[in-house]
Amino acid sequence: MTVGLNSLYTELVMEHDKRPLHAGLREPFTAEVHHVNPTCGDEITLRLQLTGSGATQQIEDVSYDAIGCAMSRAAASIMADLLIGRSVAEIEPVREHFEAAMGSRGRLEGDEDLIGDGVALLGAAKFPARVKCVLMPWKAYQAALVESQALRS
Amino acid sequence: MTVGLNSLYTELVMEHDKRPLHAGLREPFTAEVHHVNPTCGDEITLRLQLTGSGATQQIEDVSYDAIGCAMSRAAASIMADLLIGRSVAEIEPVREHFEAAMGSRGRLEGDEDLIGDGVALLGAAKFPARVKCVLMPWKAYQAALVESQALRS
Amino acid sequence: MNSPSRAFDIQAIRADFPILERMLDPETPMIYLDGGATSQRPRQVLDAEVAFLTRDNAAVKRGAHRMASAATDAYEQARETVAAFVGAPSPDEVVFTKNATEALNLVAYSLGNGDPSTPPALRVGEGDEILVTEMEHHANLVPWQELARRTGATLRWIPMADDFTLDLSDLDALIGARTKVVAFTHQSNVLGTINPVDRLVEAARAVGALTVLDAAQSAPHMPFDVAALGVDFAVLSGHKMLGPTGIGVLWGRYEHLAAMPPFLTGGSMIEVVHLDHSTYAEPPARFEAGTPPISQAVGLAAACDYLTALGMETIAEHERALTDQAVRGLSEIDGVRIIGPSVGPHRAGAVSFDLAGRHPHDVGQVLDSLGIEVRVGHHCAWPLHRRFGLHGTTRASFSVHTTADEVEAFVAGVARTTDFFGGLS
Amino acid sequence: MNSPSRAFDIQAIRADFPILERMLDPETPMIYLDGGATSQRPRQVLDAEVAFLTRDNAAVKRGAHRMASAATDAYEQARETVAAFVGAPSPDEVVFTKNATEALNLVAYSLGNGDPSTPPALRVGEGDEILVTEMEHHANLVPWQELARRTGATLRWIPMADDFTLDLSDLDALIGARTKVVAFTHQSNVLGTINPVDRLVEAARAVGALTVLDAAQSAPHMPFDVAALGVDFAVLSGHKMLGPTGIGVLWGRYEHLAAMPPFLTGGSMIEVVHLDHSTYAEPPARFEAGTPPISQAVGLAAACDYLTALGMETIAEHERALTDQAVRGLSEIDGVRIIGPSVGPHRAGAVSFDLAGRHPHDVGQVLDSLGIEVRVGHHCAWPLHRRFGLHGTTRASFSVHTTADEVEAFVAGVARTTDFFGGLS
């Protein structure tokens, strides 16, 4: 197997794939979204539970049901673990940094202080076909956020 | 000017173009057809007057109104002159020979005994884009024949 | 290892495909097993297109100058070659489209575009039924869904049997007096299943329904003859038969084409245009609006010539042998479930499988790291996958240039994939 | 004679076009003045396509393997290049079609395919009006006739003035609250007239009508920027801008594309497919059903790069000088009537004329015998010709590689044509 492959399927990815954190759909939630990747048919249902409002909005819970490859399942697991218990404002730079690194084709190194286990996913940045897999949960989070905020405003 | 051009615009063609025989629309007629060449917009209205029936069907008159290039106008003139006063049966081999020669890209020499002045048109056989111009009146004749015979049967 | 077919010099064939020399990285030669998605092109096809473009290129059918004549000749000659390739009685029955998908849309839209002067058999409306199958590629499913939606017709489908063939046991109930169209694939792009065209044609004819055959996967890989098949329409895809992208083929019986209203409209398909209305040219021009894929038609004709020179029966044999080898090899790997019928004459060279529920993206990724390019996902046949409880499969598909060594490498690669994921668990 | 533009090395440019070396017969070099029908292709475009096909060819957007990624990158990179070429704010606003004609049909069909959930501005129905012009190419006329026929909408048109420009004096009466679409050409393929886009856009906007710009003839020959033009949709033709046949471009404002129903359906344009219904992907994928013209997109991007490197303003100047020369030269020939406006900034490089009522086929034939390849007939603009009492015209059109010597030969050829027919009378 080539080096590339091991940089993609890191032990951390395999671990999250096998024992995903915060998986399953829970109540209560402020918004639920369902996203599909039409190319491969992967799906994620994601629920977001927000409390508070404005600058102090807190992510109480993120629960999800994901059908997808190891990369996308690990990405969902890692994301949920990053989000839960943080504020929306706090997470914005995390999301932005992660998306920038994933879109950089490997040119941008990930900052572990910001994205934690997310660095283990960055091997995918060099595999353009896999970037979508990794970003899918984040797109779902963003959509759920927009929906939650629309409901609360 | 190249030799090719003079083989196309023979003196006979120029003559028929300038003073077309049997031109204009006359009565009586058994069928009238209107044909268009969509590529260049050329048009012909052709009237056919048949008498008799079966093997002895006679072409009493062919009258026409043609808008087109020198080749197509000359072709109509020459055709009308060939057809008028002949029997339908007699004309079939003439038409077939003429069409075959026109479609032969110059490989088939025309038989003057059969097609008369029509040989003057055969220069066009080497110009694929012009073959249609020359055959247009003949296609109109054929359509008018079919229509006449349908009416009389 | 030798090529499975003797009359077939596989090394000479491979030398015709410049892309086969490609390395994916300095250590990894490419093993291209994705001809079912798009084929590679032999030199002969590339050269034909470039020769045309550097010598005879001009707009077709619109000009009187010598270049226009040369271009028109090349284009119409290509139509004759394709007509001969598919066994069409006349080149006027061959319409060039942009791909197989457009060809299917053309038929579906035209059948909905008629007015009271259109023969009823060529007009789908409220109360009519359209029959497809559960194994269709989206290209032969969604256009019919949309036709049904636009016209009020009803879409029905022939279900799959568990053995990966069509379940025809209820065919009599599915085809009836209301059925206007029966659209089905000749060969499944996922399963490799070759459908019983004769039975479906017979049932459709009995009720006066039109048959539309999706031959995108079959025509490049076996002897193909529309006259013998007895269908009313067939569609082909240029880029799946060693030809260019940007070109597809609709073959249709002339009597149908001559009575069908146009689909795309514009230049070159008209008879007379007034500001407020137009009349339309005879087929095939009626269905070729605008400047057609000219150099692509020349390339496609070169592809037909290439395939014909190899011999379609020889190609089919070659690929059958590779399929047998792949199916046998995969069957020996723990956790592999082949999604397709057992080998035999009704089975062609697409070998899809599931690997112990492992997501096909992950399987494909490991194979790609070994240089083995296979397709993963639902292969544009989502309902078929749903039917078998799958989200996707991994598919290898074989071409004229595929060798037994490559198939062996593929089978070994699948075994290593199991190890890779197994080893870490 | 020197090239009219200094910064412009015409001999170097000509060396890029292999076909320009062609002899029509042993004595007759080719003078290609039919770029308005289809352009010739520089080496750079041919090479880009072959390089792609021998290195990165694979199906786009469907695969996970490295070849598929390379092909998808090349295809999406081409979209970015085209987006930049037309001044699109985002590559997602660029849809690849098979030609300009399909792009116009796409808009016309989509506007008729909506349901009650479609925004009313994007849905044409009974009582609505579609406004075109009397100078349109059939490609921007017949699809609207057909949309009107299918939906019960009414087609109206802006008439021509005697000076070969649009007669806008009644514009206020022609555009009103019922007007849903105003479709017009940027530059007439017959007259060379450049239309006042800003006035038409302003009038359309005032009533909330969509504007559809046919840029097939303009975009290859002058600086072109959809954002500056302010239209809602624009269409381009690959083969008229030094690119391949088999590809065209629809540019549309993203907000419109995102709200429009699909046109062609099948693979790659879906979101989820069930047997009885489907949902659709976001633009541009929604409008690209089936395998797209992949290598053609790569070729088209190379053509955009080629044009951009020369500079669109420089190209426009070069062709303007040739047009002036041709118009002045022809005006001195007895019996020539130029069918187009006088030279100036609103006049581009298509020079059509009538020669003493002589049929254009005959004129073109004589010019062809001299190696001068011009187009004859109605140029797919039949209503325009009818308006001026003509059955057809002879048209010369100029390209980046056209020289002043060639224009001189053309003018001399027209003079000899008069002699040829005159001499025999």
Ligand SMILES: Cc1ncc(COP(=O)(O)O)c(C=O)c1O
């Ligand atoms: C003004 C105009 N619009 C549209 C078209 C059609 O272009 P295409 O051949 O790409 O469909 C043409 C060319 O024929 C044209 O000149």
Ligand SMILES: Cc1ncc(COP(=O)(O)O)c(C=O)c1O
């Ligand atoms: C069975 C089948 N039908 C239709 C198509 C569509 O072909 P195209 O890409 O030429 O539109 C494909 C390929 O994707 C196919 O496999």
